[in-house]
Amino acid sequence: MEQPKKIRMGMVGGGQDAFIGTVHRMAANLDGNIELVCGAFSSDPARSVSSGRNLYLPAERCYADYKTMFAEEAKLPEHERMQFVSIVTPNHLHFPVAKAALEAGFHVLSDKPATFTLQEALDLADVLKTSNYLYGLTHTYNGYPLIKQAKHLATTGVLGKITKVVVEYSQGWLANKDDEGSKQAQWRVDPARAGVSCCMGDIGVHAANLAEYVTDANISAMCSDLNAVVEGRQLDDDGTVLLRFDNGARGVLLSSQIAVGEENYLRLRVYGDQGSLDWSQMEPNSLWLKSNSKPTQLIRTGVGEFCPAAQAAMRTPAGHPEGYLEAFANIYQNFAIQINAFEQGLPCSNEAFDVPGIEQAIRGMAFIENTVKFSQSELKWHDFDISPFTNSGETQ
Known part of the structure; x- marks a missing residue:
């Protein structure tokens, strides 16, 4: 029987003094089946590399920016390159990083909200239809x-x-x-x-x-x-x-x-x-x-x-109290199991593995x-609208 291997994770964001990046890394590490192998941890290149070195990563896997990381990781042998990227940046970078990762051949697990705008979430759904890679969202409390x-x-x-x-x-x-x-x-x-x-x-x-x-x-x-x-x-x-x-x-x-x-x-x-x-x-x-x-x-x-x-x-x-980190880790654990199923050619829907996905991203x-839009309206009730920048009809 083939020896199980750790799932290899990269990270974008979460550098020095970033609270949520540390939480993501602890959660990913809790079960011992995910290994951080590379990262682009800051928009400042020097800070990004320094953050990676402080996490004991080899210098060649500490990247100045996420585009370089995706390009260089894709060149590595399949058994060495990262398998998924954890996105822990401010909201405005979630979509471009996720899109670039999927197009480069990597799975994505993103902090919420999924994107900067609803339109970006819909665009991301279109990318997923053609990328054939997995996408998860860390709605931790689930x-x-x-x-x-x-x-x-x-x-x-x-x-x-x-x-x-x-x-x-x-x-x-x-x-x-x-x-x-x-x-x-x-x-x-x-x-x-x-x-x-x-x-x-x-x-x-x-x-x-x-x-x-x-x-x-x-x-x-x-x-x-x-x-x-x-x-x-x-x-x-x-x-x-x-x-x-x-x-x-x-x-x-x-x-x-x-x-x-x-x-x-x-x-x-x-x-x-x-x-x-x-x-x-x-x-x-x-x-x-x-x-x-x-x-x-x-x-x-x-x-x-x-x-x-x-x-x-x-x-x-x-x-024995369990709390926030364990809940976070359950999302990572399920996503790692989902990736293993994907690589074995097995059915791997988000629903089957209890991982929030693109549907929850769009609804979020x-x-x-x-x-925001409904708060600015004088109307009382509005239909829940998944069409960006349109007016909702009043419900009775």
């Missing part, structure tokens, strides 16, 4: 074991008919103007690098994706109210969105980066006519299952029976642009 169990309960009738969804993602780290001085904040409040939205583009889109993932229902209409609370800020830092889903459920999405005192308060509540679920990232190993006729049940990670997806996502015995970008 990776939590109890989110997978929540999806199982919500979609197998345990809650009955889903009637209402409440999802919130609140932070307080951008509550004041002087909070914009950090590297992490500077690009998020800059329309040239972040896009049309700060709050909804950065964390609101995670909340929307989580609601759709767990309920297996799509947002079909929205009523949006966004605001830039901090004076002089060009992009939204707070917002509320009323939701309608294609299964008939109603919902509300709250997202804020000016909620003083909040850390990463991501909470999802799903209500059916027979039961409800309540999960919070602040205590991710607990899921509450509630009913009007039965005692409330606290489901704890690792205790009792779980659906296969949740069980596969658990890494430690009960009582549509959500971001729609919340």
Whole structure:
């Protein structure tokens, strides 16, 4: 039997002082089946090379820019070159890097949001139709074991008919103007690098994706109210969105980066006519299952029976806390397994391997642009629109 080999990863972005690049590398490394072999870690060539050397990469695999990296890696023998690239840059670079990687013959795992605009996401879908390579998106919170169990309960009738969804993602780290001085904040409040939205583009889109993932229902209409609370800020830092889903459920999405005192308060509540679920990232190993006729049940990670997806996502015995890094690692783990299936010529759809893909990329970008556009409208309800730069019709 052939000895299993590590999946070889390259990285674009994530150099010195970049928070999310470090998280991606830790997540990719957690299971020991992915190896970082090269990178273009910064738009500054010297900083890019220096970052790579600090990660113990050989000098010849530390590239000055991503175009050079793709060209040089493609020249290497197949058993040496990187197999996929992890994109951890600011939003405005996601599309050109992903497009270049796919056209050069590499799989792509991108940080969210997928692209700078919805049109770019649609263009990326066209590239994927002809590239024959894999594309994944790190909607991290899908990776939590109890989110997978929540999806199982919500979609197998345990809650009955889903009637209402409440999802919130609140932070307080951008509550004041002087909070914009950090590297992490500077690009998020800059329309040239972040896009049309700060709050909804950065964390609101995670909340929307989580609601759709767990309920297996799509947002079909929205009523949006966004605001830039901090004076002089060009992009939204707070917002509320009323939701309608294609299964008939109603919902509300709250997202804020000016909620003083909040850390990463991501909470999802799903209500059916027979039961409800309540999960919070602040205590991710607990899921509450509630009913009007039965005692409330606290489901704890690792205790009792779980659906296969949740069980596969658990890494430690009960009582040993798992959290953000493990959830992130579950996305990387599934993508690595998907690449192995691809290379063996086996079916390898994103859905089969539980990896967010281009459909979630498009819906995420549509959500971001729609919340901004609808917030500027005097109309109340708008159909969820996947056609960029068009006007939505009012729903009744």
